[in-house]
Amino acid sequence: MAITIMDVARHAGVSPSTVSYAISGKRPISPSTRARIDKAIVALGFTANAGARALATSQTMVIGLLTQFHQDEFAPAMLQYVLPVSDTARELGYDILLVTETDATGALRRVTGTGMVDGVVLLDVVHEDPRLDTLRAAPQPGALVGLPKRTEGLDVFDLDFGESARILVDHLHALGHREIIVVSPPRHVFDRGGAYGWRFRDAALERGARYGLQIHPYYGEAQQPAIGLSINAILDARPTATALIVHNDATIAALPSVLATRGTRVPDDLSVVSLYSKDFGRAFSLPYTAVESSPDQLGQQAVRQLVRRIAEPELAGAPVTRFIAPDLTVRGSTR
Amino acid sequence: MAITIMDVARHAGVSPSTVSYAISGKRPISPSTRARIDKAIVALGFTANAGARALATSQTMVIGLLTQFHQDEFAPAMLQYVLPVSDTARELGYDILLVTETDATGALRRVTGTGMVDGVVLLDVVHEDPRLDTLRAAPQPGALVGLPKRTEGLDVFDLDFGESARILVDHLHALGHREIIVVSPPRHVFDRGGAYGWRFRDAALERGARYGLQIHPYYGEAQQPAIGLSINAILDARPTATALIVHNDATIAALPSVLATRGTRVPDDLSVVSLYSKDFGRAFSLPYTAVESSPDQLGQQAVRQLVRRIAEPELAGAPVTRFIAPDLTVRGSTR
DNA sequence: CTGAAAGCGCTTACAG
DNA sequence: CTGAAAGCGCTTACAG
Numbered sequence: 001m002a003i004t005i006m007d008v009a010r011h012a013g014v015s016p017s018t019v020s021y022a023i024s025g026k027r028p029i030s031p032s033t034r035a036r037i038d039k040a041i042v043a044l045g046f047t048a049n050a051g052a053r054a055l056a057t058s059q060t061m062v063i064g065l066l067t068q069f070h071q072d073e074f075a076p077a078m079l080q081y082v083l084p085v086s087d088t089a090r091e092l093g094y095d096i097l098l099v100t101e102t103d104a105t106g107a108l109r110r111v112t113g114t115g116m117v118d119g120v121v122l123l124d125v126v127h128e129d130p131r132l133d134t135l136r137a138a139p140q141p142g143a144l145v146g147l148p149k150r151t152e153g154l155d156v157f158d159l160d161f162g163e164s165a166r167i168l169v170d171h172l173h174a175l176g177h178r179e180i181i182v183v184s185p186p187r188h189v190f191d192r193g194g195a196y197g198w199r200f201r202d203a204a205l206e207r208g209a210r211y212g213l214q215i216h217p218y219y220g221e222a223q224q225p226a227i228g229l230s231i232n233a234i235l236d237a238r239p240t241a242t243a244l245i246v247h248n249d250a251t252i253a254a255l256p257s258v259l260a261t262r263g264t265r266v267p268d269d270l271s272v273v274s275l276y277s278k279d280f281g282r283a284f285s286l287p288y289t290a291v292e293s294s295p296d297q298l299g300q301q302a303v304r305q306l307v308r309r310i311a312e313p314e315l316a317g318a319p320v321t322r323f324i325a326p327d328l329t330v331r332g333s334t335r
Numbered sequence: 336m337a338i339t340i341m342d343v344a345r346h347a348g349v350s351p352s353t354v355s356y357a358i359s360g361k362r363p364i365s366p367s368t369r370a371r372i373d374k375a376i377v378a379l380g381f382t383a384n385a386g387a388r389a390l391a392t393s394q395t396m397v398i399g400l401l402t403q404f405h406q407d408e409f410a411p412a413m414l415q416y417v418l419p420v421s422d423t424a425r426e427l428g429y430d431i432l433l434v435t436e437t438d439a440t441g442a443l444r445r446v447t448g449t450g451m452v453d454g455v456v457l458l459d460v461v462h463e464d465p466r467l468d469t470l471r472a473a474p475q476p477g478a479l480v481g482l483p484k485r486t487e488g489l490d491v492f493d494l495d496f497g498e499s500a501r502i503l504v505d506h507l508h509a510l511g512h513r514e515i516i517v518v519s520p521p522r523h524v525f526d527r528g529g530a531y532g533w534r535f536r537d538a539a540l541e542r543g544a545r546y547g548l549q550i551h552p553y554y555g556e557a558q559q560p561a562i563g564l565s566i567n568a569i570l571d572a573r574p575t576a577t578a579l580i581v582h583n584d585a586t587i588a589a590l591p592s593v594l595a596t597r598g599t600r601v602p603d604d605l606s607v608v609s610l611y612s613k614d615f616g617r618a619f620s621l622p623y624t625a626v627e628s629s630p631d632q633l634g635q636q637a638v639r640q641l642v643r644r645i646a647e648p649e650l651a652g653a654p655v656t657r658f659i660a661p662d663l664t665v666r667g668s669t670r
Numbered sequence: 671c672t673g674a675a676a677g678c679g680c681t682t683a684c685a686g
Numbered sequence: 687c688t689g690a691a692a693g694c695g696c697t698t699a700c701a702g
Binding site for chain 1: 337380384385387389390395400413421425433434444445446448450558585588589618
């Protein structure tokens with residue numbers, strides 16, 4: 001049906017292999033032959049069949065993107081990761097197969113087993129992620145966004161949550177705050193093994209202890225109206241606290257309206273700092289001083305490393321675990 | 336490298352074709368043969384190579400999902416469409432190739448030309464969408480989400496924005512409101528040809544005129560702080576208006592905080608109605624009576640129709656343009 | 671500089 | 687009920 005390399009060859013009066021070489025540039029072609037081939041390609045509107053090429057080369061030029069949408073997750077945060085991965089992949093010549101199935105392990109087995117992809121990026125990796133065994137057994141390489149318990153043999157990329165917490169505590173400490181509330185992700189994130197929760201919280205506690213600060217850690221909520229109720233309860237319970245560190249997407253997104261309703265002014269009544277990306281902050285109009293969570297850098301680095309491993313396995317070297325250095329953006333929400 | 340149908344055949348002591356038939360079920364296999372084949376498949380961990388299968392059958396079992404991310408777009412709204420499309424596709428046995436390139440037309444040509452996909456879903460279709468000519472020329476079928484000017488030969492799915500506007504005007508009219516503000520999408524959405532903008536606004540104006548209401552249409556903004564400034568300016572300019580219809584994702588998301596800051600109470604000082612999806616409302620904790628924008632239904636219907644056209648082209652019939660019937664959810668934001 | 675041929679791993683008429 | 691063979695549309699050693 002569609003037009004093939006045979007059609008182009010006939011039209012140009014050469015053999016199919018010559019057309020193939022002309023396209024790939026893998027061997028010299030005389031100018032006149034090349035011209036005829038180019039003309040034929042344009043005239044017939046030829047594009048090489050991806051399946052045939054994949055079969056012949058064992059390369060699909062497709063990367064699988066494995067997302068996880070927990071039912072209780074704050075959805076708007078996900079797209080920030082998907083887009084940079086997709087854009088970086090395309091820059092490097094790869095397309096993205098988006099895999100959103102609930103049965104993530106089965107899905108991973110499927111896309112690697114069928115050879116649909118040359119490699120995979122796993123998003124939202126948790127402490128004991130069931131996908132990792134499957135990934136290790138797969139013939140294709142993979143890159144993780146999110147730090148699991150065991151990183152052996154895997155390329156891992158994550159924000160440095162510990163350092164992020166220390167930067168925020170340092171910032172508040174330098175301003176003279178002595179009693180600080182920390183709102184973590186919801187409890188179920190900890191239960192599920194989202195290590196970023198305790199990595200951030202524990203670092204904040206430790207740093208606070210070193211300075212002799214009072215740090216009050218709380219689990220946050222993921223949805224309204226629970227968010228508003230919990231913030232109000234926490235602030236009521238800690239009337240002498242002067243600063244709030246929010247490490248919770250849903251809570252920080254709702255915070256402006258929660259505080260406005262409560263009549264709490266930032267930074268006059270309360271200093272607020274957080275951790276979110278530029279895009280997220282813009283979407284939700286967040287005015288808070290925050291560590292940039294850099295989903296674009298994470299996605300980009302993961303894809304680049306993955307492609308390196310796909311393209312030149314021998315040169316890619318030992319597995320890496322890379323933490324993005326946090327970057328504080330001051331927005332005047334602290335006093 | 337990976338294990339093939341030949342390996343399975345050898346292991347089971349049958350021919351490769353028999354293995355293929357056993358897997359596809361396209362011809363009867365004796366119980367004992369079938370048992371040996373099944374055992375071999377499990378023992379070797381065989382999964383058919385997708386590229387080879389695609390080449391042999393000219394079916395990839397992949398659907399291309401063409402998204403458009405306008406730089407000024409309100410990103411959190413996009414994922415609502417992506418997920419239902421992906422989930423529905425998987426239910427029907429298809430994977431999703433996610434295409435996010437800025438050069439949407441070129442990308443569409445690429446994925447259809449290489450035969451990477453069996454069909455495509457175009458998201459966020461505008462009035463004069465440059466992708467449509469390419470789609471019409473492609474050998475694969477496509478389904479649109481969003482109504483273009485010319486629908487010839489295409490399957491189109493969209494919310495009934497006209498009816499949505501009428502339902503909201505009717506609702507306010509029945510409550511006795513006589514002067515109503517309508518906030519539309521940003522002007523650049525109209526400029527770009529996002530027909531949902533004027534379909535909604537014009538229907539609201541027409542309906543209002545029929546009842547003898549005063550309807551004040553305004554373009555909304557897409558980002559803070561412009562959103563807050565514009566809402567404040569509009570409300571100041573129309574002090575006698577008693578109701579606000581918001582057809583603008585970014586504005587409705589910011590409205591609770593804008594109104595709280597302003598000291599405007601809903602519904603005591605102002606009745607507010609809008610148009611957004613359940614998930615969107617939950618993510619942003621929106622308390623407004625609204626028409627449900629049903630991205631899940633749109634995505635699902637588009638994929639189902641597309642798969643019908645892929646699987647049985649002759650039975651799929653003439654192209655359809657289908658409008659989802661709007662559904663009002665009353666949340667008590669009107670008086 | 672170019673061509674003929676084998677092969678990638680499946681599916682599916684064609685035979686029996 | 688099963689097998690041998692052709693073919694899907696490319697790529698790439700092998701020859702010249």
